[in-house]
C-alpha cells in the first residue's frame with residue numbers, strides 16, 4: 001500500500017454516500033442494542049475434551065495404546081493472564097456452556113458492529129452552529145489550550 005492509495009481511501013471515507021442517512025444508521029444502532037438486550041447469558045472461553053492417565057501402574061490406562069480416562073469435558077478460559085478450567089458433565093451442562101460460548105462470540109461481533117455504526121453516526125452528525133463571534137473565539141481559545149497541553153504532555 002502506497003501513500004497515494006491511503007490518501008484516496010481517506011477521502012472516500014470522508015465523503016458520505018448519498019444512500020447513507022443519519023436516521024438509517026441510528027436505526028441500525030437501535031437494532032444492535034436490541035440484539036444485545038436479547039442475547040442471553042454468555043461467557044468467554046472454550047470447551048476442551050481431555051483424557052488423562054491416573055498414574056496407577058496396575059490400571060488399564062497404564063497399558064500402551066490406552067487413551068487414558070475420559071473423555072472429560074472442561075470449560076477453559078484465560079482472563080487477565082490467568083487460566084481457569086471447570087469440569088462439565090456431558091449432557092445438558094455441556095449444551096448450556098456451549099450455548100453461552102456461542103453467545104459470547106455473538107456479543108463480540110455485535111460490539112464490533114456497534115463501534116463501526118457509531119463511527120458512521122459520528123461522521124454524519126452535524127457540527128453545531130456557533131453564531132456568536134465572541135463565543136466562537138472563546139471556544140477556539142479553549143480548544144487550543146486543551147490540545148496544546150495534550151501535545152506537550154506526549
Ligand SMILES: [Zn+2]
Pocket residue numbers: 053054055056059060061062069
Ligand atoms: Zn487409570
